Amino acid sequence: MSESRMNGIGMGTGERAPWAVRAENSRGRVHAETSSPTRTPYQRDRDRIVHSAAFRRLKHKTQVFVAYEGDHFRTRLTHTIEVSQIARAFARAFRLDEDLTEAVALVHDFGHTPFGHAGERVLEAKMADFGGFDHNAQSLRIVTALERRYAEFDGLNLSWETLEGLVKHNGPMLGPHRQAxxxxxxxxxxxxxxxxxxxxxxxxSLEAQAAAISDDIAYNTHDLDDGLRAGLFDIEDMRSLTLAGSILAEVEARYPGLERPRLINEIMRRHITRMVEDVIATTSAELSRLTPASADDVRRAGQTLLHFSPEMEAAQRQTRVFLFEHVYRHETVMRVMRQAEAVVSDLFDRYLAAPEEMPAEWCGMGTTLGPARLARRVADYLAGMTDTYALAEHRRLFDHTPDMR
Structure with missing residues (x-):
């Protein structure tokens, strides 16, 4: 038996590693529930997430390109599914709790506004004096308060470990280890x-760290893919990239004259594989060096344990810069995002001035809301909208609504 296998690292689905979260040691839920005879707490969390209204709404929320721009571009839902698939691969490689890993991956984008980061920028500005806004905190609000489906509680009443992963998957939020x-x-x-x-x-936990780095791998790859499909840059432009450029040369050498759609797919699938294999090799060495004996040892490690090698980290940062230059700040994208910001800004201001324009359960009909509570109510209502619903509301309330093209 290899040393890595003895330390709990391997591609099998056997006994969980010492550093994996243990369902039997869960810190529980806000509202105590009787345990299930057939599902672990994290299986129940995953199932509640998949059956939630917030999960369904991801289908009509922008990732980078709005729905009008084509049926083949990623949405928040397809992005979430890709993140989940990659995260599960890490869970199997490191013998983590696969259900918890999947739950964190599936819930991580619940709080995104319509029109992606454009909508978030507006709500950040509008809520600056009312407690702030960010999509991570909004995800927490959705699963702890805004989903109203169950007879005994608001939200989904997820386990402590899933909530921890949702809130802290990008690292500590307070204290000396908070990222600069x-x-x-x-x-x-x-x-x-x-x-x-x-x-x-x-x-x-490592389960949450797996979801976080899977998010990076997914969007770095699929935004290249979508950018190519949208014609924002050409395959030749990727030759300057350390990772994608080397893969392009390799695919061309192996399959000379390959037609464009197959060439793009061969590049992108290798792009994901290289990043995943780098994380597995790097993290395996980290775990063998530190040998955490429990999930709490991971939490107290003083560093993120599941990460890229320095070389791959540099390559993915280079890819991120490329995407900002060629995709996110491309005038075609920026024009649509400016229109999106105007739509969200108009809606926020109208609802704040005339809350009765929102449904009765949102406007606090018959109650008096202070400015901060009303602003939060408006932000909650707006953040939950899909792109299509936001545009429909804008057409209802205003004389002119942009075509978003």
């Missing part, structure tokens, strides 16, 4: 932490 330049936690996170502490100063 990371934003302060917004009021919704701090308010919830005061009631149900999530140890905001510690790192998250």
């Amino acid at each position: 330049g990371a934003p302060e936690p917004t009021r919704p996170i701090l308010d919830f932490d005061a009631v149900f502490p999530l140890d905001l100063s510690s790192f998250a």
Whole structure:
């Protein structure tokens, strides 16, 4: 038996590694529930996430390109599924709790606004004086308060470990290990932490770390793919990239004259594989060196344990810069995003001035809401909208709505 296998690292589906989260040691839920005879807490979490209204809405929320621009571009839903698939591969490689890993991956984008980061930028500005806004905190609000489906509680009543992964998958939010330049936690996170502490100063589990790096791998790859399909740059432009450029040369050498769609697919599938294999090799060495004996050892490690090698980290940062230059800040994309920002801004201002324009359950009909509570109610309502619903509301309330093209 190899040393890595003895230490709990391997591609099999056998006994979980010492550093994996243990369902039997779960810290529970805000509202206590009887345990299920057929599902672990994290299987129940995953199932509740998949059956939620917020999950269904991801189908009509922008990733980079709005729905009008073509049926083949990623949405928040297809992105989420890709992240989940990659995260599960890491869970199997490191013998983690696969259900918890999948749950964190599936819930990580619940709080995204219509029109992606364009909508988030507007709500960040509008909510600056009312406790702030960010999609991570909004995801927490959705699963702890805004989903209203169950007879005994608001939200989905997810387990502590899933909530921890949702909030801290990108690292500690407070304390000495908080990433330099990371934003302060917004009021919704701090308010919830005061009631149900999530140890905001510690790192998250490896299951959550797997979901976080899978997000990076997925969007770095599929935004290249979508950018090519949209014609924002050409295959030749990728030759300057350390990772994609080397893969392009390799595919061309092996399959000379390959037609464009097959060439793109061969590049992208290798792009994901190289990044995944790099993370597995790098993290395996990290785990063998540190030998954490429990999930709490991972949380107290003082560093992210599941990460790229320095060389791959540099390559993925280079890819990110390329995407900003050629995709996210391309005038075609920016023009649509400016229109999207105007739509979200118009809606926020109208609802704030005339809350009765929102459905009765949102406007607080018959109650008096202070400015901060009303602004949060408006932000909650707006953030939950799909692109299509936001545009329909804008057409209802305003004389002119942009075509978003």
